Amino acid sequence: MDICVVGAGYVGLTTSAVLAELGHRVTCVDQNKEKTDLLNQGGIPIYEEGLSSLVKENTQKKRLFFSDQVMIHLSRHPIILIAVGTPPNENGSTNLTFVKNVVQLIAKSMHGHKTIVIKSTVPPGTNEWIIRTLINQGVDRQLFDVVSNPEFLKEGTAVADSLHPHRIVIGAENKQAADRVRSLFKNIDAPVIHTSLTGAELIKYASNAFLAAKISFINEISRICDVYGADIKDVQKGLAADPRINPYFLNAGLGYGGSCFPKDLSALIYSAESKSLDPVLLKAVTQVNETQIDIYLHKLIQHIPEPRNKQITVWGLTFKPDTDDLRDSQSIKLIRQLLQIGCSVHTYDPMADLNSAEVTGHRELYASVRQSDVLIIATEWHQFLEADLEKVKKNMRGNLLLDCRNVLDPARAKKHGFHYVGVGRS
């Protein structure tokens, strides 16, 4: 099939490469010419395991193309997948500007029938709104179908998640349109959930909200472990043994970040409130997350009551390991607070290079801790778990180790002379 994917970001680029791998002819368009130029030169704008080789192979096989000529390709292709960003507005609602722009362009470039597939995460009612907009722009209702096909990939494992999804959700108004979208993924073995347009939109938000709720739940329990002297790792193990609960998304720590959970929670809360509901549980999930950094600052001040001018090294800047994505990273928020209380901050990250006027970014793990009073592990990159703690300790001035992801073994850290502080690990 001939497909045009709009947006060469984490979702658009991965989806394009995977659809090409499945045998389709895919043109991925992006208004950002720098991105498409880089892709056409064999480069890749993001770090994602396995993506670079998949893009390269499919480009060589002439199944995958890149262009910044958005309008031309919208008019040429019968199937259009929209994977542009849907960032949050200040009030928590979703900024649909990018989606709206693409819809306007489609309205102006209609030649023949189009199946418009919305992959971007959009609030309930958006797909219906797209249909109304196209009709209002004078597009013949017979000439298009809108299908909601939300994406569930995780950054860091985006390619594997797209090739082996747990489910394919297809929200459509009619069976023909749903079947057309199903056939895009015909070589993928996954359960297919057919629903309405709004049903699909809500499956996406409910999934992210549920995962975020698990994280806030375990974070709240870790606070209780802290005050009662229990180990959250034991509690986690006990919970995970019940298959109704399962072990996933039960790691206590600095809280969730990234470009999706925080904004999708806000959008779902906004959508509920705009219909006069009071989504108390969703608000509590957000509230726990927003106060999770304070827990660690409090722990820091308990051990170092005068943190001003203390040298602190933060390992891990991205919102989670195995990605270069800094969007809404809890680590960056923590660093801002450390700077506010007068700390001197040094950083190290295997992928992101944070070196600003206020922060000294290092390119080498052990050099980053030289003369530091405190080491903070903000993201659980594998490299940190395997670090030679003897060497780390020798390079440091102080011995406080704040493990914000509960990933190190406290006994091992203590053996190397660290004062280990996690959350819920007393």
Ligand SMILES: NC(=O)C1=CN([C@@H]2O[C@H](COP(=O)(O)OP(=O)(O)OC[C@H]3O[C@@H](n4cnc5c(N)ncnc54)[C@H](O)[C@@H]3O)[C@@H](O)[C@H]2O)C=CC1
């Ligand atoms: N990042 C992730 O892990 C996941 C994201 N999502 C959702 O997918 C959507 C996209 O997210 P990301 O890929 O992270 O965004 P992104 O910001 O990485 O990429 C979006 C791309 O769209 C391009 N774009 C914007 N307007 C355009 C236009 N009019 N024409 C052509 N290109 C245009 C931008 O230049 C950018 O390259 C969002 O709704 C997000 O919530 C869903 C699942 C996973």
Ligand SMILES: O=C(O)[C@H]1O[C@H](OP(=O)(O)OP(=O)(O)OC[C@H]2O[C@@H](n3ccc(=O)[nH]c3=O)[C@H](O)[C@@H]2O)[C@H](O)[C@@H](O)[C@@H]1O
């Ligand atoms: O809609 C989206 O964009 C995507 O959002 C998340 O994927 P992602 O944001 O890439 O990353 P996750 O692995 O879900 O982690 C999100 C955040 O939660 C934190 N987290 C995760 C798991 C855990 O146990 N504890 C915890 O604090 C991570 O550190 C990270 O900051 C979902 O997992 C995807 O299914 C979804 O498609």
